Amino acid sequence: MRPEAADGPLLRNSSPRANRIISETVVPSIDELLPLVAEPREDLAAEYKGWLNLAETNHKAVLAKAAIAIANHGGGYIIIGMRDDRAQLVSVSRPDEIPATAQDTVNAAIQRFATPGFIVRSTSSPIPRPASSIP
Numbered sequence: 001m002r003p004e005a006a007d008g009p010l011l012r013n014s015s016p017r018a019n020r021i022i023s024e025t026v027v028p029s030i031d032e033l034l035p036l037v038a039e040p041r042e043d044l045a046a047e048y049k050g051w052l053n054l055a056e057t058n059h060k061a062v063l064a065k066a067a068i069a070i071a072n073h074g075g076g077y078i079i080i081g082m083r084d085d086r087a088q089l090v091s092v093s094r095p096d097e098i099p100a101t102a103q104d105t106v107n108a109a110i111q112r113f114a115t116p117g118f119i120v121r122s123t124s125s126p127i128p129r130p131a132s133s134i135p
Contacts, residue, residue: 047078063078066078106122
């Protein structure tokens with residue numbers, strides 16, 4: 001099954017070190033991201049979440065918890081816009097009421113809950129499904 005098109009955030013963090021500032025932009029290639037959405041399965045380096053409205057505190061906490069887990073593992077991806085459908089991850093379009101997410105909004109959500117804090121890269125991905133990456 002091929003995932004449908006959507007525009008979602010891609011998060012990337014190279015380490016869980018406190019307040020690490022990432023000076024270079026390394027965006028994963030389509031070839032690196034496509035397997036994450038074409039054959040989705042959670043593991044220690046890949047977390048799949050439904051759409052998150054980062055104006056809501058509980059959604060900020062969900063994102064921060066996933067980012068902390070990925071950072072503690074040493075890096076990986078958070079893919080936004082998937083839901084469990086009978087033990088299978090299924091891609092869903094972003095609801096109109098959930099705004100697109102900016103880099104600063106993603107990092108502010110993580111900073112609110114992570115101690116020590118860290119910075120992630122967030123990129124809207126042109127792949128068939130939104131992804132989030134933490135190196």
